[in-house]
Every structure is written in structure tokens, then in C-alpha cells.
Amino acid sequence: MNAKRLDVVMFAALIGWSASWLSASAMAQTAGPLSVEWTLEKTGKPLEREAVLTITNGQGQPVSGASIEVNVEMPSMPMMHRVPRAIAKPAGQPGRYMTRFTLEMAGEWAAQIEVKGPGRTKVIKKFNVD
Numbered sequence: 001m002n003a004k005r006l007d008v009v010m011f012a013a014l015i016g017w018s019a020s021w022l023s024a025s026a027m028a029q030t031a032g033p034l035s036v037e038w039t040l041e042k043t044g045k046p047l048e049r050e051a052v053l054t055i056t057n058g059q060g061q062p063v064s065g066a067s068i069e070v071n072v073e074m075p076s077m078p079m080m081h082r083v084p085r086a087i088a089k090p091a092g093q094p095g096r097y098m099t100r101f102t103l104e105m106a107g108e109w110a111a112q113i114e115v116k117g118p119g120r121t122k123v124i125k126k127f128n129v130d
């Protein structure tokens with residue numbers, strides 16, 4: 001291998017290294033230390049569900065004042081449903097939030113839960129509706 005070829009290899013290695021480092025640090029910022037748990041309950045109305053969300057930080061403490069959006073869709077039918085976005089409201093206890101949404105049919109659904117501060121995270125939770 002001549003010196004010029006070696007330079008190219010070294011440069012490529014450096015680019016690869018910094019790219020992976022940058023994406024790792026970007027992920028650390030966007031993924032955040034927040035954790036999102038939820039429970040889903042039936043309401044009196046068909047296909048309606050009430051979600052109770054619990055948001056905690058990296059130290060396991062409840063996160064108050066969070067802005068939370070829930071978007072649901074059916075993974076098996078992309079773009080086929082248009083369930084309105086649900087905004088979760090504080091539910092009495094620190095770190096606890098509640099919202100309701102109505103699915104359009106029975107089957108497997110997935111909820112994208114996005115917490116937009118303080119701290120940020122986005123998680124997907126799958127659930128079944130009968």
C-alpha cells in the first residue's frame with residue numbers, strides 16, 4: 001500500500017468514526033433518559049380507550065409539566081386510519097397524565113407517544129383492541 005492509498009484509508013476511517021460518534025451523541029440527546037409507562041383501559045364506549053401515562057426521569061422521579069402527544073395507527077394498514085392526535089393532560093399525581101382516543105377497528109395498533117419537554121423522548125407501544 002503506497003502512502004497516498006494509506007491516507008485515503010485513514011481519512012475514511014476518521015470520517016466513519018466521527019459519523020458514528022456524532023450519531024451516538026445525537027441519539028443521547030433525543031432519546032433522553034425519560035421513561036414512559038402506560039396502561040390502557042376500556043371506557044364505556046366501543047373502541048374507545050383511556051390511557052394513563054407515567055413519565056419518569058433517569059433518576060426514576062416523576063416528570064411534571066410534560067407536553068405529551070399520542071398518535072395511533074395500525075402497523076398492518078399504514079396510512080389507512082386517521083385517528084386524531086390525543087394530547088395527554090395532567091392526571092392529579094406528579095408524572096401522571098391521561099388521555100382518551102377512539103380506534104377505528106379491532107386489531108393490533110401501535111401508539112407513538114412523544115414527550116416534548118421537559119426532556120424529550122418518543123416511544124412506540126403496541127396494543128390489541130377487541
Ligand SMILES: [Cu+2]
Nearest residue numbers: 074077080105
Ligand atoms: Cu385497520
